[in-house]
Amino acid sequence: MGEFDLIRRFFAPLSQRRGHPDLLLAIGDDCAIERVPHDRDLVFSIDTQIEGVHFPHHYAPRRIAGRALAAATSDLAAMGATPVCFTLALTLPQAESTWLSEFAKGLAETANRFELALAGGDTTRGPLSITIQVHGTVARDRALRRSGARPGDIVAVSGTLGDAGAALDYLDVPSPGPLEDALLARYHYPAPRLELGQALAGVASSAIDISDGLTSDLGHILEASGVGASIDLDRIPLSGALKQLKGANAVQLALHAGDDYELCVTIPRQRWQDLPGSVRDQLTAIGCIEEGAGLRLSDGNGREDGASQGYDHFGKDL
Amino acid sequence: MGEFDLIRRFFAPLSQRRGHPDLLLAIGDDCAIERVPHDRDLVFSIDTQIEGVHFPHHYAPRRIAGRALAAATSDLAAMGATPVCFTLALTLPQAESTWLSEFAKGLAETANRFELALAGGDTTRGPLSITIQVHGTVARDRALRRSGARPGDIVAVSGTLGDAGAALDYLDVPSPGPLEDALLARYHYPAPRLELGQALAGVASSAIDISDGLTSDLGHILEASGVGASIDLDRIPLSGALKQLKGANAVQLALHAGDDYELCVTIPRQRWQDLPGSVRDQLTAIGCIEEGAGLRLSDGNGREDGASQGYDHFGKDL
Numbered sequence: 001m002g003e004f005d006l007i008r009r010f011f012a013p014l015s016q017r018r019g020h021p022d023l024l025l026a027i028g029d030d031c032a033i034e035r036v037p038h039d040r041d042l043v044f045s046i047d048t049q050i051e052g053v054h055f056p057h058h059y060a061p062r063r064i065a066g067r068a069l070a071a072a073t074s075d076l077a078a079m080g081a082t083p084v085c086f087t088l089a090l091t092l093p094q095a096e097s098t099w100l101s102e103f104a105k106g107l108a109e110t111a112n113r114f115e116l117a118l119a120g121g122d123t124t125r126g127p128l129s130i131t132i133q134v135h136g137t138v139a140r141d142r143a144l145r146r147s148g149a150r151p152g153d154i155v156a157v158s159g160t161l162g163d164a165g166a167a168l169d170y171l172d173v174p175s176p177g178p179l180e181d182a183l184l185a186r187y188h189y190p191a192p193r194l195e196l197g198q199a200l201a202g203v204a205s206s207a208i209d210i211s212d213g214l215t216s217d218l219g220h221i222l223e224a225s226g227v228g229a230s231i232d233l234d235r236i237p238l239s240g241a242l243k244q245l246k247g248a249n250a251v252q253l254a255l256h257a258g259d260d261y262e263l264c265v266t267i268p269r270q271r272w273q274d275l276p277g278s279v280r281d282q283l284t285a286i287g288c289i290e291e292g293a294g295l296r297l298s299d300g301n302g303r304e305d306g307a308s309q310g311y312d313h314f315g316k317d318l
Numbered sequence: 319m320g321e322f323d324l325i326r327r328f329f330a331p332l333s334q335r336r337g338h339p340d341l342l343l344a345i346g347d348d349c350a351i352e353r354v355p356h357d358r359d360l361v362f363s364i365d366t367q368i369e370g371v372h373f374p375h376h377y378a379p380r381r382i383a384g385r386a387l388a389a390a391t392s393d394l395a396a397m398g399a400t401p402v403c404f405t406l407a408l409t410l411p412q413a414e415s416t417w418l419s420e421f422a423k424g425l426a427e428t429a430n431r432f433e434l435a436l437a438g439g440d441t442t443r444g445p446l447s448i449t450i451q452v453h454g455t456v457a458r459d460r461a462l463r464r465s466g467a468r469p470g471d472i473v474a475v476s477g478t479l480g481d482a483g484a485a486l487d488y489l490d491v492p493s494p495g496p497l498e499d500a501l502l503a504r505y506h507y508p509a510p511r512l513e514l515g516q517a518l519a520g521v522a523s524s525a526i527d528i529s530d531g532l533t534s535d536l537g538h539i540l541e542a543s544g545v546g547a548s549i550d551l552d553r554i555p556l557s558g559a560l561k562q563l564k565g566a567n568a569v570q571l572a573l574h575a576g577d578d579y580e581l582c583v584t585i586p587r588q589r590w591q592d593l594p595g596s597v598r599d600q601l602t603a604i605g606c607i608e609e610g611a612g613l614r615l616s617d618g619n620g621r622e623d624g625a626s627q628g629y630d631h632f633g634k635d636l
Binding site for chain 1: 342343346347348349350351352353354356359360361362363364365366367368371372393394396397399405406407409437438439440442443444445447449451454458461463464465525526527542
């Protein structure tokens with residue numbers, strides 16, 4: 001069996017196993033064909049992950065696939081979209097059967113979890129990298145953008161922050177304890193906030209997913225919206241595991257470390273009060289939007305001037 | 319100026335300079351937003367080009383960008399689609415101002431030529447590679463697929479074949495003559511057959527663009543359609559430059575070399591006769607579809623059994 005057939009063998013089933021009614025034609029032609037319902041907008045985002053930059057060398061192929069697809073899907077969550085399909089551009093040093101089988105398994109698990117069909121792709125020989133473009137749809141004109149934050153809006157985040165960043169210290173620990181394991185799970189298995197994003201479409205005034213760190217990603221909202229914000233450091237949600245393992249450093253990790261894939265949103269005050277309890281329970285208010293540009297961080301002991309210190313490996317989303 | 323800003327400086331103008339009415343939001347958010355007209359289907363394809371595989375080492379950045387975008391756009395031509403927008407995942411060893419400026423220039427020229435807006439992208443540090451996903455639309459249910467060829471259909475190709483493949487021999491020639499230059503132009507500046515594809519949407523029974531070689535790509539149509547074909551080698555269109563420079567080898571190059579980005583289509587006989595002259599003039603009938611599987615090549619002197627010998631660097635389109 002040639003390398004071409006080997007790859008087809010592993011990826012074709014992903015296209016057939018779980019279709020999506022919007023996807024009229026998937027892999028095996030010059031293009032895939034998608035029919036977007038007339039009352040919905042298409043949203044899409046492309047993301048590359050490179051060995052040694054976005055994941056460690058010799059990282060398990062099943063996790064490489066799962067993390068790459070989850071990270072891309074998080075951009076759909078940040079738009080309030082419902083997933084439809086994805087394309088995969090996979091560059092590999094060689095087509096090795098065991099590696100491909102595990103990679104395809106991780107991709108299939110994650111695609112099924114998010115109800116994403118494989119629409120097409122390209123495989124090439126070269127240094128290991130994975131580029132994924134995800135497609136979703138959202139009701140017309142309801143997509144969440146970065147540019148709608150207005151003075152007075154509540155700034156809120158989902159889940160807890162800093163866990164995935166802290167996990168980097170434990171990736172090579174031979175037998176991690178339960179606290180370390182809790183943080184490692186956040187790194188290995190990102191859980192994009194799809195349902196929360198969908199619930200906030202047309203409700204939040206702006207949204208972004210936290211991939212590079214809270215200060216960096218909230219900074220993108222502030223820049224796109226032409227506003228500033230004050231954040232109360234004491235209100236930033238931290239997991240018990242993070243607090244126990246990192247003590248005084250926990251807040252810094254929550255502010256500046258990436259890979260959490262939680263949402264950071266701004267919501268007009270009245271709408272915040274009107275949120276269904278089931279939605280508001282997934283969010284923590286940590287501050288509010290102000291007119292003056294810049295991000296102001298403060299805690300019980302006074303003020304700390306904040307500067308973006310998120311992860312910037314150069315480039316990033318265009 | 320940081321590397322992040324440098325990249326933004328070069329690519330943001332591409333997004334603003336030429337918009338497309340279907341593209342509601344381009345670079346600068348978690349996702350781009352596209353509104354597909356209700357009477358059209360979205361088609362899309364992702365392609366990766368790697369230094370040393372798809373283009374030579376130290377190839378001019380302006381040409382790298384132009385070739386990568388043209389190659390991707392050729393998949394839209396093969397579907398009969400009208401271009402809308404594209405995303406760019408660019409991996410670079412370093413952000414070097416001159417290189418980026420030339421690359422962006424090539425990308426802008428080519429994007430303007432095909433009326434493609436830059437919708438978004440991702441930049442990462444690593445070995446040079448360019449992944450592009452193109453989006454187009456086509457009237458509902460009129461997209462050209464590979465699977466519709468039926469016995470009796472005419473097999474036709476556009477333009478001339480083999481030129482880009484022959485050009486590989488002259489890439490490093492210091493002062494190429496006019497014949498070599500004619501072939502080199504085919505390699506450096508692929509011209510996807512967008513208008514021809516659009517004219518054949520809903521008319522041709524199948525189509526593919528010739529990126530890997532005629533036998534290889536026609537082979538994909540035969541496989542997807544469950545049919546075979548006979549091709550008359552004497553009718554394969556060859557350029558004067560190819561014939562003069564390659565003599566007896568010209569036909570082999572036309573059969574097996576890639577990168578021409580012409581279309582290979584099948585058309586029911588009656589529709590072929592009904593084609594407007596302006597469309598048929600762009601095509602050469604080279605054979606016909608038959609029931610028996612396989613590709614049969616013959617010339618005035620008898621028969622040659624054909625086997626796919628196109629370029630397969632492993633992988634390829636999923």
